[in-house]
Amino acid sequence: MNQGNLDTTRLIERRRLMLRIRAFEEAAIRAADQKLVLGAIHPSVGQEAVAAGVCAPLRKDDLLLSTHRGHGHTLAKGADARAMMRELFGREGGNCGGKGGSMHIADFDVGMLGANGVVGANINIAAGAAHAIKLRGGDQITVCIFGDGAVNRGPFLEGLNWAAAFKLPVLFVCEDNGYASTTKSSVVTGGGDLAARAEALGVPTASVDGNDVMAVEETAHRLGEAIRAGGGPRFLHARTYRLLGHTSVDPAKYRPEGEADGKWDDDPIQRATELLTGAGIPEADLAADATAAETEMQAAFDEAAAADWPAVRTAYDDVQDVGAIAAPQGL
Amino acid sequence: MGALTYREAGRQAVIAEMTLDQSVWCLGEDLGRGGVFGQYAGLEAQFGADRICSAPISEAAIMGAAVGAAMAGARPIVEMRFADFALCAVDELVNQAAKARYMFGGQSKVPLTVREPMGMWRSSAAQHSQSLEAWYAHIPGLVVAAPATAQDNYTLLRSSIRIDDPVVYMEHKHLWDFEGDVDQGAADFEYGPEQFGKAHVALEGDACTIVAWSAQVHVALEAAKSLAAEGVHAEVINLRTLWPWDKAAVACSVAKTGRLVVTHEAVGVGGFGGEIVATIAEKHFDKLQRPPVRLTAPRIPISYAPELENQVRVSAEQIAAGVRALA
Numbered sequence: 245m246n247q248g249n250l251d252t253t254r255l256i257e258r259r260r261l262m263l264r265i266r267a268f269e270e271a272a273i274r275a276a277d278q279k280l281v282l283g284a285i286h287p288s289v290g291q292e293a294v295a296a297g298v299c300a301p302l303r304k305d306d307l308l309l310s311t312h313r314g315h316g317h318t319l320a321k322g323a324d325a326r327a328m329m330r331e332l333f334g335r336e337g338g339n340c341g342g343k344g345g346s347m348h349i350a351d352f353d354v355g356m357l358g359a360n361g362v363v364g365a366n367i368n369i370a371a372g373a374a375h376a377i378k379l380r381g382g383d384q385i386t387v388c389i390f391g392d393g394a395v396n397r398g399p400f401l402e403g404l405n406w407a408a409a410f411k412l413p414v415l416f417v418c419e420d421n422g423y424a425s426t427t428k429s430s431v432v433t434g435g436g437d438l439a440a441r442a443e444a445l446g447v448p449t450a451s452v453d454g455n456d457v458m459a460v461e462e463t464a465h466r467l468g469e470a471i472r473a474g475g476g477p478r479f480l481h482a483r484t485y486r487l488l489g490h491t492s493v494d495p496a497k498y499r500p501e502g503e504a505d506g507k508w509d510d511d512p513i514q515r516a517t518e519l520l521t522g523a524g525i526p527e528a529d530l531a532a533d534a535t536a537a538e539t540e541m542q543a544a545f546d547e548a549a550a551a552d553w554p555a556v557r558t559a560y561d562d563v564q565d566v567g568a569i570a571a572p573q574g575l
Numbered sequence: 576m577g578a579l580t581y582r583e584a585g586r587q588a589v590i591a592e593m594t595l596d597q598s599v600w601c602l603g604e605d606l607g608r609g610g611v612f613g614q615y616a617g618l619e620a621q622f623g624a625d626r627i628c629s630a631p632i633s634e635a636a637i638m639g640a641a642v643g644a645a646m647a648g649a650r651p652i653v654e655m656r657f658a659d660f661a662l663c664a665v666d667e668l669v670n671q672a673a674k675a676r677y678m679f680g681g682q683s684k685v686p687l688t689v690r691e692p693m694g695m696w697r698s699s700a701a702q703h704s705q706s707l708e709a710w711y712a713h714i715p716g717l718v719v720a721a722p723a724t725a726q727d728n729y730t731l732l733r734s735s736i737r738i739d740d741p742v743v744y745m746e747h748k749h750l751w752d753f754e755g756d757v758d759q760g761a762a763d764f765e766y767g768p769e770q771f772g773k774a775h776v777a778l779e780g781d782a783c784t785i786v787a788w789s790a791q792v793h794v795a796l797e798a799a800k801s802l803a804a805e806g807v808h809a810e811v812i813n814l815r816t817l818w819p820w821d822k823a824a825v826a827c828s829v830a831k832t833g834r835l836v837v838t839h840e841a842v843g844v845g846g847f848g849g850e851i852v853a854t855i856a857e858k859h860f861d862k863l864q865r866p867p868v869r870l871t872a873p874r875i876p877i878s879y880a881p882e883l884e885n886q887v888r889v890s891a892e893q894i895a896a897g898v899r900a901l902a
Contacts, residue, residue, distance in 0.1 A: 339680065348678040350680075362666055369640070372651075375628075402631075563715050563716055564718065565684075565740050566771045
């Protein structure tokens with residue numbers, strides 16, 4: 245359904261995905277507050293449009309590398325929310341068998357090759373995955389999402405240069421939420437526009453309002469098709485805002501008074517809701533989508549809370565083939 | 576069977592595996608011109624510049640790209656030029672390559688071989704001479720190989736490329752021109768997991784067990800030769816791989832000799848010799864007739880000037896003296 249230039253059918257789909265991501269994050273935060281999720285989690289509340297706009301249009305055989313703030317990307321690539329929630333809870337049936345938790349969530353079956361606990365470490369890995377695709381042939385692409393903090397790490401220079409030099413099929417996405425952990429990025433970052441760094445390394449760029457899901461999708465899709473056609477890497481700078489703290493227990497008091505309040509008006513889900521309401525979509529339908537997302541994630545929460553712990557002997561599995569040590573007797 | 580240099584044995588191993596398996600991919604600096612030490616001579620012409628990838632001077636990208644490629648179906652052979660330079664890629668090796676399989680619950684293995692030429696090479700000073708094998712043996716997920724002979728280099732390199740684990744493969748720079756007979760005729764199935772954790776007895780003896788790896792095996796053999804002239808027959812064990820390492824072979828030899836000398840080029844503090852001595856002391860204390868001995872480098876950086884550099888070398892004379900002291 246098109247209303248003017250607005251593809252409402254697609255926006256409804258993307259809004260549903262953003263609602264699912266939001267509901268997942270809120271369920272995870274509740275679980276962390278209740279000490280059901282024990283390790284640190286890094287919610288992406290406010291940044292859902294980047295995940296939904298970049299990842300949802302990808303093919304299943306496209307590859308994705310994400311960050312410590314990767315729940316949204318992983319869901320958007322098609323991972324099962326119930327397995328993800330179990331992983332956060334450290335339970336049997338989690339994507340990684342309870343060995344990775346939030347920061348190492350991965351689902352290779354949908355091409356999601358892992359979140360990463362080290363800022364910027366996914367950039368070189370993504371370049372390598374793209375290199376393997378190029379060596380093998382085919383039109384898969386690799387997408388690598390990282391934050392504004394990562395552009396100040398060495399792998400940003402090495403990995404973008406590598407992808408440019410070898411003309412690799414990789415889309416680099418800087419999901420710029422304004423904060424490098426708990427420090428305002430602009431205070432610790434030299435130079436002007438982040439995209440200029442990528443340009444300097446020979447990677448064509450585009451910048452987009454990262455809270456406008458349709459704009460993110462259209463831009464990411466355009467860059468992705470250029471990559472798929474053999475054009476080499478591209479860089480997308482998506483400006484967004486982290487509405488919550490660095491982790492679920494960070495009250496983010498270091499932010500200037502009132503800064504976040506104003507940003508809630510720019511919430512990407514709220515923006516999508518307003519667009520759809522304006523296009524005549526009944527508010528009851530939009531409310532029903534929100535309820536469905538919350539119901540799904542509460543069910544994932546309940547299932548994870550009731551799931552068994554992993555068998556202790558599995559701590560000794562999947563270390564290595566050669567030189568693996570045996571689990572102690574009796575486990 | 577024919578004589579090959581240690582360098583050529585490694586080159587032949589790469590050729591054999593690249594010919595058998597299209598997914599084997601070499602990446603590192605200067606590979607197009609044959610690598611810093613000629614280990615890749617002619618390979619670009621043979622396999623093409625895509626599969627013999629001359630990389631920018633970006634160690635982190637080389638190692639990180641290998642991790643990503645391995646997770647996406649390739650079998651990378653990473654060249655780090657010098658083990659010292661691999662320190663620019665420690666996150667990629669230790670946090671990523673070694674952990675990815677485990678962290679992701681076994682969803683992906685990371686089959687890659689990192690060649691890290693190690694050890695002293697006359698007047699190369701503190702940043703081109705180190706032996707850091709113990710660091711990697713410490714890291715769960717990694718396999719560590721340190722070949723001493725041309726045959727070891729052929730067999731262990733082929734085996735490293737084949738297994739599905741990340742292997743830190745430490746050739747010794749001083750050994751490139753060492754010649755030895757190399758049997759390249761073994762059946763394909765003989766290259767693989769069974770080659771790891773399998774020591775070779777380089778010289779049989781009953782007076783003392785000398786455990787060594789990499790270039791230090793040759794120093795130990797020289798010491799054993801001079802001891803033999805005195806009627807003292809030391810047994811020299813070439814460990815070949817450090818993780819896994821052949822505990823049974825060392826224990827068996829110590830059961831025979833009652834004496835243990837471990838020698839390595841690396842600094843003694845925190846070195847792998849400590850692991851070997853501790854293991855034998857814990858599990859086989861009753862077999863030891865004398866306290867075990869470590870002959871290793873003092874905890875000082877490696878110098879440039881020959882006389883200063885020699886301070887970190889463990890000589891054949893020192894090893895022979897160490898064995899004599901246990902008589």
